[in-house]
Amino acid sequence: MSSKGISQRIKLQSFDDMFDTEENNEVADLGVKPVDGQIVEIPLSELHTFKNHPFRVVDDENMEEMVESVKEYGVLVPAIARPRAEGGYELISGHRRKHASELAGKDTMPVIIRDCDNDEAVVIMVDANIQREDILISERAKAYQMKYEAMKHQGVGGGLSLQEMSDQAGESMKTIQRLICLASLDNKLLDMVDEKKLSLRQGVDLSFIPQEQQLIVYDVINEMNVSLSLEQSARIKEASRKGYLNADFLRDYLSEKKPKPRKVVFNQKKLDNYFTPDMSNEDIEELIVKLLDEWKEKGEPR
Known part of the structure; x- marks a missing residue:
C-alpha cells in the first residue's frame, strides 16, 4: 500500500462534513451503537486513555x-475516539479536552466515533498532536517512533515513512530519524534532553548503547555532576560498541581535564545565504563540519 493511500484512509473529516450534515449532528442515544464518523455526546467516564499515549496532560496556564x-x-472541537472491545471508548485525540471538561464539572463531551485499527489510530493520534508548540522533545520522539512503527505495519517502507512524516510535519527526515532513535533512550536520560542538560545529538549517541549501560551513564554523570561534550558522548558510544564501557571507565574518562570549549556564533543573515529554511541547527552544523573535513583533506593552509 502506498503512503498516499494510508493518508487518504485516515484523513479526518472536514469541519463541513463534521458539523453541516443532519446525520452527523445527531446526539446518539446511549442505547444505540454510534456509526462511524458520527459526532456523539459521550460520558467522560466512558472515555479511556489511548495506550502508551506519549503526550502530557498538565495543569498549566493553558489548561x-x-x-x-x-x-x-x-x-467546541469534538475529540476522536474508537469503540473498545471491553466497552467504552478509547480516546485517540482529546485527552486535554477531556481533562478540561472534568475540571469544568462537565459529565459528557462531543466525540467523533472512528472505527479504525491500532495503526490507523496511532497515526491519527500523532498527527493531531505533533504540531503543538508546547510538546517536549521526548514527546516528539516517542510520538514519531509510534507513528513510524505503525506505518511500517501498514506496509510503508522505512524511507517512504520518513519522507511522508517529514512532508506532513515540516521537519527534515534526518531530524525525525534522530528523534526516532532518541525514543529508545532511558527515561532518565530523556528527561535530561528535555531539560537541555543533553543535546539531541548527545541523546542519540547514548541511545545506541544498551539500557543497562545507559543507566550507568546517568548515575555517573549525576554522581560527578558533569555535563557531556559531543566528543564525550561519541566516545561513550564507541566504548560501548567495543565492549569496555563501565562505571570505572566513565569516572576515569570524565575526570580528564577538558579543553576550554569554543563557541562560534554565525550571523543569521549570512547563514540564510547558504542554508534552506527547512534545515535544523543540527543539519547545518553537520554540513559545516563535513565541508571543513573536505577542505582539510585537500591540504588547504590553516
Whole structure:
C-alpha cells in the first residue's frame, strides 16, 4: 500500500462534513451503537486513555484557559475516539479536552466515533498532536517512533515513512530519524534532553548503547555532576560498541581535564545565504563540519 493511500484512509473529516450534515449532528442515544464518523455526546467516564499515549496532560496556564472556555462555551472541537472491545471508548485525540471538561464539572463531551485499527489510530493520534508548540522533545520522539512503527505495519517502507512524516510535519527526515532513535533512550536520560542538560545529538549517541549501560551513564554523570561534550558522548558510544564501557571507565574518562570549549556564533543573515529554511541547527552544523573535513583533506593552509 502506498503512503498516499494510508493518508487518504485516515484523513479526518472536514469541519463541513463534521458539523453541516443532519446525520452527523445527531446526539446518539446511549442505547444505540454510534456509526462511524458520527459526532456523539459521550460520558467522560466512558472515555479511556489511548495506550502508551506519549503526550502530557498538565495543569498549566493553558489548561486553566481551556477550562474557562469549556465552562463558558463547552468543547467546541469534538475529540476522536474508537469503540473498545471491553466497552467504552478509547480516546485517540482529546485527552486535554477531556481533562478540561472534568475540571469544568462537565459529565459528557462531543466525540467523533472512528472505527479504525491500532495503526490507523496511532497515526491519527500523532498527527493531531505533533504540531503543538508546547510538546517536549521526548514527546516528539516517542510520538514519531509510534507513528513510524505503525506505518511500517501498514506496509510503508522505512524511507517512504520518513519522507511522508517529514512532508506532513515540516521537519527534515534526518531530524525525525534522530528523534526516532532518541525514543529508545532511558527515561532518565530523556528527561535530561528535555531539560537541555543533553543535546539531541548527545541523546542519540547514548541511545545506541544498551539500557543497562545507559543507566550507568546517568548515575555517573549525576554522581560527578558533569555535563557531556559531543566528543564525550561519541566516545561513550564507541566504548560501548567495543565492549569496555563501565562505571570505572566513565569516572576515569570524565575526570580528564577538558579543553576550554569554543563557541562560534554565525550571523543569521549570512547563514540564510547558504542554508534552506527547512534545515535544523543540527543539519547545518553537520554540513559545516563535513565541508571543513573536505577542505582539510585537500591540504588547504590553516
